[in-house]
Amino acid sequence: xxxxxxxxxxxxxxxxxxxxxxxxxxxxxxxxxxxxxxxxxxxxxxxxxxxxxxxxxxxxxxxxxxxxxxxxxxxxxxxxxxxxxxxxxxxxxxxxxxxxxxxxxxxxxxxxx
Numbered sequence: 001x002x003x004x005x006x007x008x009x010x011x012x013x014x015x016x017x018x019x020x021x022x023x024x025x026x027x028x029x030x031x032x033x034x035x036x037x038x039x040x041x042x043x044x045x046x047x048x049x050x051x052x053x054x055x056x057x058x059x060x061x062x063x064x065x066x067x068x069x070x071x072x073x074x075x076x077x078x079x080x081x082x083x084x085x086x087x088x089x090x091x092x093x094x095x096x097x098x099x100x101x102x103x104x105x106x107x108x109x110x111x112x113x
Contacts, residue, residue, distance in 0.1 A: 019053070020069060023103045023107065
């Protein structure tokens with residue numbers, strides 16, 4: 001499924017797929033981590049924080065569209081990921097918060113460029 005939602009910043013198209021690549025690079029991880037079947041904490045946290053950022057910066061994306069970016073996961077997996085990311089931030093999980101802030105700052109800078 002191809003997603004057609006785009007942000008237009010400085011006359012450029014910036015899509016959700018590009019944002020996922022930016023986040024993975026910022027955290028020194030590969031883009032393939034979004035679609036592999038793996039429960040390693042670092043991979044799961046990448047998906048959690050990416051889902052949260054996609055919901056923040058692309059509010060028109062449906063849960064199903066976000067799930068398709070992650071290799072066809074179910075929409076309920078995205079709901080769980082966003083909730084888990086929010087919980088980790090609210091409980092001040094230092095490790096996750098550092099990753100989130102790195103990703104957020106990188107995405108914010110990318111959108112400005």
